[in-house]
Amino acid sequence: MNHSQSSEKFLRDKQRTGWHDASLWFVREKRDAVAKAVPEWETLRTLASEIKQQVLSDLDQYLISFEKNAQKNGVHVHWARDGKTHNEIVFNILQKHHARSLVKSKSMLTEECGLNEFLLANDIEVIDTDLGERIVQLAEEPPSHIVMPAIHKKKAEIGELFHQTIGTEKGNSDPAYLTEAARQHLREKFLRAEAALTGVNFAIAETGGVVVCTNEGNADMGVHLAPLQIHSMGIEKILPRAEHLGIFLRLLARSATGQLLTTYTSHYHRPKPGGEMHIIIVDNGRSEQLGQEKFRQSLCCIRCGACMNTCPVYRRSGGHSYGSVIPGPIGSILTPGMPIGGHPDLPFASTLCGSCNDVCPVKIDIHQQLYHWRQHSEIRQAAAPGKKRLMQFAAWLFSHPQAYRLAGKTARLFLRMLPRKAIYHRWNHWGLSRELPVAPRESFREWYDKNEGKK
Amino acid sequence: MKVALFVPCYIDQFYPQVAIATLQLLRKLEITVDFPREQTCCGQPIANAGYEHYTAATVRNFCESFSGYDYIVGPSGSCVFHVKHHFHGEANKAGIEQIQKNIYELSEFLTDVLKVEKIDAQFPEKVGLHQSCHGLRGLRLGNSSEQVVAQYSKTRRLLEMVEGLQLVDLDRPDECCGFGGTFAVSQAAMSTRIGEDRIADHQRNGAAVITATDMSCLMHLDGLLRRQKSNIRVMHFAEILNGATS
Amino acid sequence: MSRAEILKSIGKHKPPRRSLPEIPVFDTPNPDLLQQFRQVSEGIEGTVIRISGRVEISKAIHEKFSDVQQIAVSRSSFFPKALELKNFNDPHQLADVDVAILTGQFGVAENGAIWLRETDLVHRAAPFICQHLVIVLHEKQLVANMHQAYQRIQIDDNGYGVFIAGPSKTADIEQSLIIGAHGARSLTVLLSEEEC
Numbered sequence: 001m002n003h004s005q006s007s008e009k010f011l012r013d014k015q016r017t018g019w020h021d022a023s024l025w026f027v028r029e030k031r032d033a034v035a036k037a038v039p040e041w042e043t044l045r046t047l048a049s050e051i052k053q054q055v056l057s058d059l060d061q062y063l064i065s066f067e068k069n070a071q072k073n074g075v076h077v078h079w080a081r082d083g084k085t086h087n088e089i090v091f092n093i094l095q096k097h098h099a100r101s102l103v104k105s106k107s108m109l110t111e112e113c114g115l116n117e118f119l120l121a122n123d124i125e126v127i128d129t130d131l132g133e134r135i136v137q138l139a140e141e142p143p144s145h146i147v148m149p150a151i152h153k154k155k156a157e158i159g160e161l162f163h164q165t166i167g168t169e170k171g172n173s174d175p176a177y178l179t180e181a182a183r184q185h186l187r188e189k190f191l192r193a194e195a196a197l198t199g200v201n202f203a204i205a206e207t208g209g210v211v212v213c214t215n216e217g218n219a220d221m222g223v224h225l226a227p228l229q230i231h232s233m234g235i236e237k238i239l240p241r242a243e244h245l246g247i248f249l250r251l252l253a254r255s256a257t258g259q260l261l262t263t264y265t266s267h268y269h270r271p272k273p274g275g276e277m278h279i280i281i282v283d284n285g286r287s288e289q290l291g292q293e294k295f296r297q298s299l300c301c302i303r304c305g306a307c308m309n310t311c312p313v314y315r316r317s318g319g320h321s322y323g324s325v326i327p328g329p330i331g332s333i334l335t336p337g338m339p340i341g342g343h344p345d346l347p348f349a350s351t352l353c354g355s356c357n358d359v360c361p362v363k364i365d366i367h368q369q370l371y372h373w374r375q376h377s378e379i380r381q382a383a384a385p386g387k388k389r390l391m392q393f394a395a396w397l398f399s400h401p402q403a404y405r406l407a408g409k410t411a412r413l414f415l416r417m418l419p420r421k422a423i424y425h426r427w428n429h430w431g432l433s434r435e436l437p438v439a440p441r442e443s444f445r446e447w448y449d450k451n452e453g454k455k
Numbered sequence: 456m457k458v459a460l461f462v463p464c465y466i467d468q469f470y471p472q473v474a475i476a477t478l479q480l481l482r483k484l485e486i487t488v489d490f491p492r493e494q495t496c497c498g499q500p501i502a503n504a505g506y507e508h509y510t511a512a513t514v515r516n517f518c519e520s521f522s523g524y525d526y527i528v529g530p531s532g533s534c535v536f537h538v539k540h541h542f543h544g545e546a547n548k549a550g551i552e553q554i555q556k557n558i559y560e561l562s563e564f565l566t567d568v569l570k571v572e573k574i575d576a577q578f579p580e581k582v583g584l585h586q587s588c589h590g591l592r593g594l595r596l597g598n599s600s601e602q603v604v605a606q607y608s609k610t611r612r613l614l615e616m617v618e619g620l621q622l623v624d625l626d627r628p629d630e631c632c633g634f635g636g637t638f639a640v641s642q643a644a645m646s647t648r649i650g651e652d653r654i655a656d657h658q659r660n661g662a663a664v665i666t667a668t669d670m671s672c673l674m675h676l677d678g679l680l681r682r683q684k685s686n687i688r689v690m691h692f693a694e695i696l697n698g699a700t701s
Numbered sequence: 702m703s704r705a706e707i708l709k710s711i712g713k714h715k716p717p718r719r720s721l722p723e724i725p726v727f728d729t730p731n732p733d734l735l736q737q738f739r740q741v742s743e744g745i746e747g748t749v750i751r752i753s754g755r756v757e758i759s760k761a762i763h764e765k766f767s768d769v770q771q772i773a774v775s776r777s778s779f780f781p782k783a784l785e786l787k788n789f790n791d792p793h794q795l796a797d798v799d800v801a802i803l804t805g806q807f808g809v810a811e812n813g814a815i816w817l818r819e820t821d822l823v824h825r826a827a828p829f830i831c832q833h834l835v836i837v838l839h840e841k842q843l844v845a846n847m848h849q850a851y852q853r854i855q856i857d858d859n860g861y862g863v864f865i866a867g868p869s870k871t872a873d874i875e876q877s878l879i880i881g882a883h884g885a886r887s888l889t890v891l892l893s894e895e896e897c
Contacts, residue, residue, distance in 0.1 A: 003642075004641060004642045004644075004645070007642065007644065007645050008642075008644040008645070011644045011645060011648050014648075017648060018652075021652070023875070023876055025627070026876060027876070032600065032601070035603050036603050038603065039603075040727055041603035042602065042603055042604060043725070046722075047722050047724060050719075050721070050722040051721060051722065053716075053719060054719045054720065054721050054722075056715060056716060057715055057716050057717060057718045057719045058715070058718055059711050059715055060708045060711040060712050060715065063707075063708065063711070064708070073857070073860075078703075079703040079704035079707055080703050081702075081703040081706050081707055085703055129883065130873070131871045131873040131874070131882060132871075132873035135873065135874075148872075148873060148876075149873070150873055150874070151876075153874075153875075154875065155874050155875045155877070158874055175874040175875060175877035175879055176877075176879050178874055179871055179873075179874065179879040179881070179882060180881070182882075183881065183882060183883060186883060187796075187883070190883070191793055191796060204856065207856055207857040208857070209856060209857055215869070215870050215871060215872075215882065216869055216870070216871050216882035216883045216884065217829045217869040217882060217883045217884025217885070218882070218883045218884075220825070220826070220829045220863070220884065221826070221829050221830065221883045221884065223825075224792055224824070224825040224826035224829065224830075225792055225793060225826055225830070235707065235711070240721060242851050242854075242855075242856045243724065243848070243851050243852065244724075245847070245851055245856075246724075246846070246847040246848040246849075246850065246851045247724070247847075247848070249847050250811075250846070250847050250848075257872070259745075260741065260745070260811065260812035260813070260866070261809075261812040261813075261814050261847075261864065261866045262866070263745075263865065263866050263867050263868070263869055263870055263884070264829075264863055264864070264865060264866075264869075264884065265814070265863065265864040265866075266861070266862075266863045267856045267857075267861065267862045267863065268860075268861055269856070269857040269859070269860050269861065269862075270857075270860030270861070271860070272825055272860065272861070281707070283703070283706075283707045283710065287707055287710035287711045287714055288710065288714065290710075290711060290714040290715055290716075291713065291714030293716070296714075296716065310601065312630055312631045312633065312649050313642075313645055313649070316645060316648050316649065316652075317645060348505075348638070348641060348642075349642070350635070350638070351588070351631050351633060351634065351635030351638050351646075351649070352503065352588070352589075352635060352636075352638075353588035353592070353631035353635075354588055354589070354591075354592035354593060354599075355588070355592065355599065355601060355629075355630075355631070357592065358592055358599045358601035358602055359601040367592075371502075371503070371541070374503065374504070374505035375502075375505055375506075375507050375508070376505070379505065380504070380505025380506065383505070384504070384641065387504055387505075387506070387637075388506070391501050391504055391506040391509055392506075392509060394500065394501050394509075395498070395501050395506065395509035395510055395512065395513055396512075397495070398464070398495045398496040398498060398501070398510075398512075398513040398516065399495070399512030399513045399515070399516045400495075401492075401493045401494070401495050401516065404464070404495040404496070408464075408467065408468040411468070412468060412469075429640045429641075429643040430639060430640055430643065430678070432643055432647075433643065433644075433647040433678075433679065433682060434647065434650075434675065434678030434679050434681075434682055435677070435678045435681040435682050436678065437469040437470070437674055437677070437678070438469075439468075439469065440469065440470075440471055442471060443467050443468050443471055444462050444466065444467045444471035444474035444475065445462075445467055445490075445492065446471075447471050447475065448478075448490050448492075452490070
């Protein structure tokens with residue numbers, strides 16, 4: 001199913017669509033309020049964008065010094081060219097420690113690599129510990145949002161899911177009750193976890209450490225209780241120095257959830273006493289994307305999700321409609337460049353309203369990239385194979401003024417003369433819900449010629 | 456000052472009154488306006504569909520039509536945005552750059568070039584301003600609600616000069632209408648829903664007329680309004696500034 | 702093998718080298734850091750209690766937590782008869798701690814965050830696994846924003862360091878804000894007039 005079809009399906013439930021739209025707009029409004037309380041907001045965005053672009057321009061050197069500094073700290077550093085390699089590295093580390101269970105905190109990268117499926121197939125118990133992630137894991141669904149994975153679910157559905165999976169009382173869908181139940185359920189998992197894996201928000205080249213932000217405290221519960229800790233990061237997560245965190249942390253939580261800062265901002269540099277710490281640096285198509293001038297800026301993304309919350313299409317179609325690991329506007333420009341590719345229709349799943357550009361804390365030109373992806377021959381072909389001839393014809397028409405005038409006159413005449421049934425039929429997608437404009441007898445040009453005289 | 460009127464194709468064919476209003480408005484402001492007759496379309500629908508490479512001849516026709524003018528003025532933020540930001544080509548680089556420098560959306564031209572401080576028009580109605588995205592975020596006709604900058608809107612300022620006109624405040628000041636060019640057809644259900652939500656906002660806040668810098672947004676909203684048999688009407692802002700009676 | 706491949710690919714694809722921007726000094730619009738810190742802390746569901754010094758810690762704890770069983774402290778002087786964190790061999794043993802009392806290095810007025818290093822925590826898990834967290838903070842130790850915060854610290858001087866802003870929370874179920882997800886259910890900041 002392409003995005004158009006799956007969003008149409010989503011839209012059939014009008015009330016739910018309205019509810020989903022309002023939930024995300026609420027987050028967008030919270031973001032506006034806290035962003036507007038920072039007078040230097042736009043300066044911070046510019047700085048963040050410049051820092052990220054500078055990092056990309058020297059990325060190999062930064063990664064080398066990050067690795068060196070991390071190793072000095074006693075951290076094991078691994079490199080994975082793709083998702084499969086990443087998963088095997090994780091599995092090997094677990095095997096070496098005879099670990100049969102892994103608690104995870106949120107990591108879109110591991111979603112991208114398909115880590116959970118891989119480990120489960122190898123008899124490792126994998127527990128997602130972020131509440132939203134746990135909900136979608138129990139529901140056997142992918143996250144529908146990168147910050148709020150279960151935003152598409154109503155509390156009654158979560159109540160029923162928890163009743164069936166972790167034994168909460170039937171019919172109870174009070175969020176406080178359900179959260180407490182998840183706390184108890186996961187606390188038990190944390191206490192007996194043999195290994196913990198987290199994503200990475202920022203990796204500091206100068207110090208060789210990683211920074212992870214959570215509100216729930218699940219990353220820390222996992223990492224500090226399990227003897228073995230693993231952090232998976234994409235190559236683009238690098239920041240040169242600690243001072244740069246000041247800029248990015250001021251932007252991240254405000255943009256993501258409208259908070260001033262996440263509850264916990266954890267800086268991991270060395271293994272805990274008696275523990276072991278691993279960092280896996282993953283490429284998986286990123287270095288290729290780096291070579292595409294028009295698209296490399298997408299690698300600046302800090303995964304705040306603000307573009308999803310602001311997108312008029314995302315809000316009304318839900319994250320699953322995109323079918324990609326990362327949904328929404330940023331997903332629509334990242335996905336076509338990924339090794340697994342697919343989803344050629346995503347650059348078209350946008351009205352090109354540009355709100356994503358203005359909300360993005362690192363000023364990624366999402367709108368322009370959507371436009372550029374549309375120009376990609378395979379993308380436009382696969383997205384709408386039938387359009388080619390029509391566009392060829394339109395291009396011819398618009399470069400032949402006389403033919404254009406004649407075509408316009410004819411079209412208007414048809415619109416005026418034809419019976420309604422001949423115009424409003426099921427193939428007229430415009431007319432399914434909308435009236436066509438009333439065709440005037442005279443075009444502006446005809447009016448002008450008549451009233452102003454031919455020149 | 457040599458000024459050319461750029462009339463986007465769909466305005467030419469379906470909304471001649473908008474082009475007439477633009478022409479008359481500029482003349483009232485004592486501007487001599489030419490209408491280059493060989494103009495057709497800027498090519499945006501083709502390019503946004505991914506076939507920009509087919510538009511070379513369309514771009515050439517556009518540049519030929521509009522070369523030699525000091526200013527090119529069009530009543531559409533979206534088409535002007537396309538010309539300004541998407542036209543490119545090695546063959547006629549200098550010509551394209553000149554056009555891109557000289558082209559203005561109407562409210563931009565009135566504000567930045569003519570520095571209009573007074574509009575002689577009356578429109579005693581409650582009006583909802585739909586801030587068309589490409590004009591707003593592409594041409595920066597105003598600040599978007601995402602930006603943390605001083606508030607301004609060139610279009611709004613002009614409308615405020617119209618006697619009796621009462622602008623209504625919207626719950627979402629600059630959400631997209633859902634038109635999106637071919638998106639309106641390729642994702643008809645989504646386009647419709649976004650549009651219906653937009654209309655509901657205007658309705659909730661008491662707008663009798665919805666106006667915008669872009670007739671394309673209004674064509675979409677008007678299509679929905681007429682299907683709903685709503686009393687709300689749409690009107691391009693040039694018509695209002697030109698003294699249209701409600 | 703991956704390493705060489707990745708670095709080679711980056712080397713081939715990276716854009717021309719740019720330079721890092723200068724970061725300007727961002728002054729705080731609100732010079733009353735104490736007031737701002739208190740206000741923001743309460744806004745993020747934290748509790749702030751002013752105390753004169755160490756002598757008032759136990760009184761504040763008694764008032765706030767009347768019926769707790771287990772209190773663990775990083776410094777024995779914080780609370781009489783409390784368990785000392787250093788006496789726990791394994792962080793898993795902290796699972797039954799009701800209240801942990803730790804010292805914070807400094808607070809950030811713009812967001813209510815408090816910086817704690819591994820040495821302040823004794824066990825890294827301490828502020829997360831306890832049911833309720835109390836942080837003793839000297840009221841003179843406040844900075845305006847995150848830029849100043851990072852100027853003040855060396856993030857790798859300890860193996861682990863954390864900014865804590867409020868109690869553990871989640872809004873993953875229909876955007877309802879629920880306090881007490883996996884970490885501490887409450888955060889109490891004892892803002893002390895003198896250094897404790």
